[in-house]
Amino acid sequence: MEWIDFAAPTTVSEAVGLLAQHGDRARMIAGGTDILVQLRGGRRSLDLIVDAKGIPELNEISYDPQNGLTLGAAAPCYRIYGNQTVADAYPGLMDAATLIGGIQIQGRASIGGNLCNAAPSGDSIPPVIVLGGVCNIAGPNGTRQVAAEDFCTGPGRNVLENNEMLVSINFPAPQPHAGANYLRFIPRNEMDIAIAGVGSSVVLDDSGQNFVSARISLASVAPIPVFASEAAASLAGKPVSDEAIQAASELAIEASSPIDDMRGTIRQRRHLIGVLTRRTLNNAVQRARGG
Amino acid sequence: MPGLVHVQTTINGDEVNFLCEPRQSLLECLRDVLGMTGSKEGCNDGNCGACTVLFDGRIVDSCLVLGVEAQGKEITTIEGLATPEGLHPIQQAFLENAALQCGICTPGFIVASKGLLDNEPDADEARVRHWLAGNLCRCTGYDKIVRAVLDAGQQMRQ
Numbered sequence: 001m002e003w004i005d006f007a008a009p010t011t012v013s014e015a016v017g018l019l020a021q022h023g024d025r026a027r028m029i030a031g032g033t034d035i036l037v038q039l040r041g042g043r044r045s046l047d048l049i050v051d052a053k054g055i056p057e058l059n060e061i062s063y064d065p066q067n068g069l070t071l072g073a074a075a076p077c078y079r080i081y082g083n084q085t086v087a088d089a090y091p092g093l094m095d096a097a098t099l100i101g102g103i104q105i106q107g108r109a110s111i112g113g114n115l116c117n118a119a120p121s122g123d124s125i126p127p128v129i130v131l132g133g134v135c136n137i138a139g140p141n142g143t144r145q146v147a148a149e150d151f152c153t154g155p156g157r158n159v160l161e162n163n164e165m166l167v168s169i170n171f172p173a174p175q176p177h178a179g180a181n182y183l184r185f186i187p188r189n190e191m192d193i194a195i196a197g198v199g200s201s202v203v204l205d206d207s208g209q210n211f212v213s214a215r216i217s218l219a220s221v222a223p224i225p226v227f228a229s230e231a232a233a234s235l236a237g238k239p240v241s242d243e244a245i246q247a248a249s250e251l252a253i254e255a256s257s258p259i260d261d262m263r264g265t266i267r268q269r270r271h272l273i274g275v276l277t278r279r280t281l282n283n284a285v286q287r288a289r290g291g
Numbered sequence: 292m293p294g295l296v297h298v299q300t301t302i303n304g305d306e307v308n309f310l311c312e313p314r315q316s317l318l319e320c321l322r323d324v325l326g327m328t329g330s331k332e333g334c335n336d337g338n339c340g341a342c343t344v345l346f347d348g349r350i351v352d353s354c355l356v357l358g359v360e361a362q363g364k365e366i367t368t369i370e371g372l373a374t375p376e377g378l379h380p381i382q383q384a385f386l387e388n389a390a391l392q393c394g395i396c397t398p399g400f401i402v403a404s405k406g407l408l409d410n411e412p413d414a415d416e417a418r419v420r421h422w423l424a425g426n427l428c429r430c431t432g433y434d435k436i437v438r439a440v441l442d443a444g445q446q447m448r449q
Binding site: 002003004005006008031032033036037039040041049051053078101102103104105107108189190191 | 296312313314316335336337338340343346349350351352354355356357359360403406421422424425426
């Protein structure tokens with residue numbers, strides 16, 4: 001690696017100023033578990049690393065049952081699943097926070113960083129999408145909000161301009177009779193990159209027998225994490241049944257556009273999306289029913 | 292030309308000052324700047340865990356931490372486990388269970404295990420295996436390592 005400077009700002013405006021000054025030669029770092037590997041491997045070149053961890057808003061984890069969760073972009077996974085209130089309110093998010101990397105990685109890696117890295121396989125991105133996450137972005141002209149499903153624009157690419165940064169992610173408060181789940185398929189038990197992953201969330205009616213609405217998002221089967229809106233919309237108003245879930249899983253497969261690569265084939269990935277969509281929908285229904 | 296950065300930190304209970312380039316990993320600073328070669332470089336990209344250290348009490352891969360981030364932190368490396376009185380119970384258990392062969396992964400496994408057993412000395416086998424998923428060993432097949440950690444937990448509970 002060539003010489004790279006390091007800055008540790010303590011305010012959002014100071015960080016934005018540094019980003020604006022250095023353009024595409026500067027990037028924010030939270031846990032660094034992606035960006036340091038990219039720098040060392042020659043896949044990225046920078047003049048300045050801007051540490052996100054000294055900025056209070058980026059470390060925030062605050063929840064209340066009315067307004068939901070504000071998750072600072074640099075909050076590491078262990079602090080998220082170590083917060084019992086948040087873990088109880090958003091089990092679908094915990095599914096991802098507890099399986100990204102190993103314990104060492106979870107001590108550093110953040111969900112905000114996972115979003116900014118914008119890998120199609122990012123395990124936390126489908127749960128953020130299906131839980132209705134909204135990204136709070138700061139730039140020189142103030143702040144803007146982008147829905148999580150619109151944040152990633154290509155492999156390693158996102159909506160951030162060079163002078164912008166992700167500050168936090170807002171999640172709406174959990175609704176009654178709602179549940180979510182994320183599952184991925186990897187050939188090992190731990191520490192691997194998803195061949196395919198699916199996040200699902202459902203809202204059921206008071207009887208717990210009918211879908212009010214659903215959201216489904218897919219990992220590792222397209223250039224960006226997929227928001228499978230048609231698959232999810234097919235469930236709205238239907239009774240909870242194997243037939244409805246099967247039909248949604250077939251639409252989820254159609255929403256995917258996987259490639260053959262060293263981790264898996266198109267055929268395997270399409271099959272996995274069907275299986276994982278059905279399993280995550282069933283698990284989300286269980287959670288929505290309080291199970 | 293920018294200058295080296297002065298970092299003040301605590302390593303194994305001692306205040307330590309060093310100079311480093313901002314791009315250098317904590318692992319490079321430990322090994323190449325400070326001469327503390329107990330922490331090993333395996334993959335250098337966060338997969339193998341051979342460089343595991345305790346960073347404010349949490350296990351991290353020191354290859355994925357910048358040396359400059361050590362400013363004001365408390366770090367424990369493998370060099371900080373044994374005392375003049377003898378080996379740490381985890382080190383002793385690794386010896387007694389023959390939980391090492393080539394030894395390159397061993398410092399990382401022992402420090403990672405300390406990160407678990409300090410808080411959960413009663414961790415069961417499933418918990419130990421899950422906790423150590425971020426540490427790779429190409430020699431032992433893991434069983435002896437897991438047995439050693441469970442034994443050490445028993446020692447540490449007493």
